[in-house]
Amino acid sequence: QEPLTASMLAKAPPQEQKQMLGERLYHLIYPLHPSLAGKITGMLLEIDNSEVLLLLESPASLRSKIEEAVTVLQAHQAPE
């Protein structure tokens, strides 16, 4: 699968851009957190597209962002 670039994204409508980023993110997150992949992807899609692109290019950054998202998610879902 070819890397997603800013110019590729720029050609798509905004809604489609998130979809493209989401597909990439989901397939990277799924092997790490199969049960939470959809939620984590949803959280990361709230980030700026340009920042998501950087994450997709940097596995280490993405991994740390995923762990951050998991922590937030678990705290959010934890009963009080």
Added chain:
Amino acid sequence: SNGSSISWPPEFHPGVPWKGLQNIDP
């Protein structure tokens, strides 16, 4: 205490058009 948005975050499903926060029912 209000019923906080327990459904956050919206969930992404591959192949399904992403609607972002609109995925969450009001």
